[in-house]
Amino acid sequence: MLQAYWYMTKxxxxxxxxxxxxxxxxxxxNLILMLASVFLWKAAYGGGTQQINALSLQDLTTYTVLSxMLASVFxxxxxxxxxxxxxxxxxxxxxxxxxPLLACYLADDLGGMLSAMINKVIPLFVFAxxxxxxxxxxxxxxxxxxxxxxxxxxxxxxxxxxxxGLIAFWVMELGNMGMVKDSIVRVLSGSIVPLWFxxxxxxxxxxxxxxxxxxxxxxxxxxxxxxIQDALAAMGVQFIWVALLFILLAACWKRTKSKTLIQGx
Amino acid sequence: MEAVIEVxxxxxxxxxTKKESGLRGALKGLLFPEKKTVRGxxxxxxxxxxxxxxxxxxxxxxxxxxxxxxLTGILHPTSGSIKVCGISxxxxxxxxxxxxxxxxxxxxxxxxxxxxxxxxxxLRRIYQIDKETYEDNLSILTDVLKLQEFIHTxxxxxxxxxxxxxxIAAAMLHSPSILFLDEPTIGLDADAKHAIRLFIxxxxxxxxxxxxxxxxxxxxxxxxxxxxVVVNHGKVVEDGxxxxxxxxxxxxxxxxxxxxxxFSDLTHPLAEIIKQDGLKIWxxxxxxxxxxxxxxxxxxxxxxxxxxxxxEPNIEDAIxxxxxxx
Numbered sequence: 001m002l003q004a005y006w007y008m009t010k011x012x013x014x015x016x017x018x019x020x021x022x023x024x025x026x027x028x029x030n031l032i033l034m035l036a037s038v039f040l041w042k043a044a045y046g047g048g049t050q051q052i053n054a055l056s057l058q059d060l061t062t063y064t065v066l067s068x069m070l071a072s073v074f075x076x077x078x079x080x081x082x083x084x085x086x087x088x089x090x091x092x093x094x095x096x097x098x099x100p101l102l103a104c105y106l107a108d109d110l111g112g113m114l115s116a117m118i119n120k121v122i123p124l125f126v127f128a129x130x131x132x133x134x135x136x137x138x139x140x141x142x143x144x145x146x147x148x149x150x151x152x153x154x155x156x157x158x159x160x161x162x163x164x165g166l167i168a169f170w171v172m173e174l175g176n177m178g179m180v181k182d183s184i185v186r187v188l189s190g191s192i193v194p195l196w197f198x199x200x201x202x203x204x205x206x207x208x209x210x211x212x213x214x215x216x217x218x219x220x221x222x223x224x225x226x227x228i229q230d231a232l233a234a235m236g237v238q239f240i241w242v243a244l245l246f247i248l249l250a251a252c253w254k255r256t257k258s259k260t261l262i263q264g265x
Numbered sequence: 266m267e268a269v270i271e272v273x274x275x276x277x278x279x280x281x282t283k284k285e286s287g288l289r290g291a292l293k294g295l296l297f298p299e300k301k302t303v304r305g306x307x308x309x310x311x312x313x314x315x316x317x318x319x320x321x322x323x324x325x326x327x328x329x330x331x332x333x334x335x336l337t338g339i340l341h342p343t344s345g346s347i348k349v350c351g352i353s354x355x356x357x358x359x360x361x362x363x364x365x366x367x368x369x370x371x372x373x374x375x376x377x378x379x380x381x382x383x384x385x386x387x388l389r390r391i392y393q394i395d396k397e398t399y400e401d402n403l404s405i406l407t408d409v410l411k412l413q414e415f416i417h418t419x420x421x422x423x424x425x426x427x428x429x430x431x432x433i434a435a436a437m438l439h440s441p442s443i444l445f446l447d448e449p450t451i452g453l454d455a456d457a458k459h460a461i462r463l464f465i466x467x468x469x470x471x472x473x474x475x476x477x478x479x480x481x482x483x484x485x486x487x488x489x490x491x492x493x494v495v496v497n498h499g500k501v502v503e504d505g506x507x508x509x510x511x512x513x514x515x516x517x518x519x520x521x522x523x524x525x526x527x528f529s530d531l532t533h534p535l536a537e538i539i540k541q542d543g544l545k546i547w548x549x550x551x552x553x554x555x556x557x558x559x560x561x562x563x564x565x566x567x568x569x570x571x572x573x574x575x576x577e578p579n580i581e582d583a584i585x586x587x588x589x590x591x
Contacts, residue, residue: 006367007387011378096339096362098391
């Protein structure tokens with residue numbers, strides 16, 4: 001069984017690496033986004049060296065650069081995969097296989113993630129280093145915590161995406177649900193502007209939502225704005241979210257499956 | 266012969282919301298949806314023995330696909346029971362699907378981005394087929410279905426006929442004992458159809474695979490199936506060997522007569538003229554009431570006959586009779 005998943009991951013990796021145009025386009029847009037954001041921060045800091053919220057311009061530059069790299073690595077195709085498979089009726093053939101569906105889609109996304117690390121992150125990193133200097137982590141400990149925190153972030157994002165995907169089983173027409181979710185994630189995760197710049201009230205509410213634990217937590221750890229102690233606590237929260245979302249997804253999947261099987265979708 | 270598939274009084278009901286036309290209808294549907302229960306499958310019973318090739322046929326919307334979906338466990342029946350190799354596909358879908366091969370003419374289970382061979386490799390891992398069996402099966406399949414020319418081509422570049430052959434191979438890799446084919450020859454050219462029919466015959470004879478075939482292509486049925494189950498409006502209307510089905514449903518024969526010159530009195534008390542085109546006349550008669558020889562001799566006594574031929578009804582006539590009467 002594991003062999004099957006690994007083969008799926010490997011095949012996705014190989015096919016993604018073969019799509020060269022998609023890579024150029026993605027690196028191009030992300031590069032523009034990266035330059036624009038960094039120059040925006042430069043303008044906001046007015047070229048002076050005054051500190052806002054104890055964040056230096058260098059910190060923010062690193063934050064932005066890494067945020068964009070993470071965004072291209074966190075491949076969550078699952079919601080679109082489910083949507084298209086349902087629209088085209090292709091989901092039926094997946095049900096004929098003696099293997100769990102969602103696990104297959106995860107294996108596929110992981111392959112996409114691995115390929116993105118090779119063909120998107122490396123060029124982005126090189127460009128970022130050329131333009132703004134190498135975005136080093138604040139400390140070695142920060143870097144070591146950054147990696148597992150990213151994995152937890154990805155788990156949260158993927159589970160959210162899968163949950164949205166399941167809606168397609170019920171309504172057939174997902175419409176803009178995916179886009180709405182993506183926008184909410186983009187803003188509330190602090191991937192564009194860190195939540196530290198948001199009003200106090202927003203920050204309080206957002207503590208109880210999963211979104212800020214997807215981008216802000218690992219990035220904050222990386223630039224050292226979140227100390228070791230706080231980092232461990234934040235990762236605990238990340239883990240709780242992963243567990244909660246996992247249980248939620250499992251429950252929803254079970255209901256969705258029996259509904260599909262009983263009513264025929 | 267032991268039954269591999271047993272279906273007993275199978276019923277599947279759907280709840281559909283009635284939609285009315287126009288804006289008012291749409292609003293009404295939104296606020297007070299009118300629900301209606303429809304019986305897609307209405308008390309189907311049959312059993313299929315190991316090694317049979319059964320044609321499961323019926324007009325569009327007769328409940329064929331719904332039945333197949335229930336047999337494979339991806340739909341649950343409203344009532345009734347199903348046993349596939351003694352197991353209920355609803356209770357244990359995963360172990361039933363291991364014994365099944367399923368091919369949809371209109372869909373593919375191959376991976377769009379992968380080469381055909383890579384799709385097979387992936388299926389080998391999903392079904393956990395051991396290397397030796399896999400190699401054996403693959404070489405046989407490659408041989409019979411002539412896959413070698415395109416096994417390294419990405420699936421999206423395959424022609425329909427090639428893709429279909431690939432799909433059939435994919436369904437047979439894990440050596441299933443039952444094969445469901447849903448319109449396997451739809452849209453294929455004569456050559457590809459022929460190859461697929463040969464293959465079905467071969468796996469049935471050599472490996473004893475039970476085949477259930479739904480199709481609208483009556484040539485498929487005629488060449489492959491020894492038994493037919495005909496459904497309409499969710500019910501089994503006929504079930505039996507093809508020959509007796511034709512005999513029962515279409516007991517008439519056609520006699521085509523070509524005259525030397527026009528003649529006025531063409532009638533015969535036991536034969537009906539169903540068509541006349543110049544000097545050619547088509548008589549329809551029931552062979553239980555008058556034999557072909559007798560009809561010919563009686564007609565030739567009064568008509569200046571140039572040429573004649575007797576036509577047997579074929580499966581198409583029989584099926585048309587079934588659809589008409591129910």
